[in-house]
Amino acid sequence: VPRGRRPGESGSRERILAAARAVFAAGGYAEATIRAIAARAKVDPALVLHYFGSKEGVFAAAMEFPFDPAEVIPGLLEPGLEELGERLARFFFQTWDGPRGRPLVGLLRSAAGNQRAAEMLRDFVSEAMIGRLAAALPAANPRLRASLVGSQLIGAAVLRYVVGLEPLASASVDELAEWLGPTLQEYLTRAAR
């Protein structure tokens, strides 16, 4: 068994990220484990957790995903279900609009053109975001509700950032939150019909 390197040891963080990209690409997101990534990087699994906190955190860092859902989603959920739709919309567009949002267009493009990349992104989004959101919903069909939230956000992102459709492309985050917030809130909390 290779000895784990200590935090701060030069290059180990980058080596873990390269190993993670290889492990995710080879077996997909769902099959990947911290243990397999650590073994490939020749470090102790504890070091992977030390740097990245969780499998989601490693994936987010390896793919230049702009945030770690394991940290962000609980923070958005914390104030409760009221106005959660607006908080989600606001966070989503602020992140995409910000400097860390740029890799997302590339991620979407590669997912659209490549079946494996699409499956990897789907399993990450499904486990790390939709699953975590669904777990916080008391209403019936929580997974369908959380997927509908995802569908509205993804669709708006495709038209705004990939396709550049006006007037969506140049709407302000406030405007988007004002329109999409109530939609997401309905999906999250409306009574079954």
Next chain:
Amino acid sequence: VPRGRRPGESGSRERILAAARAVFAAGGYAEATIRAIAARAKVDPALVLHYFGSKEGVFAAAMEFPFDPAEVIPGLLEPGLEELGERLARFFFQTWDGPRGRPLVGLLRSAAGNQRAAEMLRDFVSEAMIGRLAAALPAANPRLRASLVGSQLIGAAVLRYVVGLEPLASASVDELAEWLGPTLQEYLTRAAR
């Protein structure tokens, strides 16, 4: 000036479609004209209109788009704004789910991977569908409203048909219309806030 061929003359329809694909690919959707397509196919412009009705109709046929918006959108609008959201959702998912929906996944994929294809599809969707829908809306910001409708439908299509995210991927058209109908209706008709 080349003489137009008569309707029914063998091969002229296919020749127009090939010419249309070349003209759309070279200059994009917005710049293309019936006249340019006819010239390239060496037929009379009237023959292009005879077969396809409009530029939108030629584009839809050339790209194997499953319907001609110039025919379908007025039909959906005809009963009025009431329950328009549900009619749009139902038509959209019935079309994608049906046998003529299959080319749409390929269209989305090629648009995601190719800037020119994306612009072509954007300009078509923007003129032929969003523009036409917006023109029927009496409320403020009709184009933003129609784009939001498009964003929800596209997002649901990406997750259902391209990414295969459950439970969206196997939801019934009825279920989708029940969830998305009210969202689209809000976008179409809700009062400004």
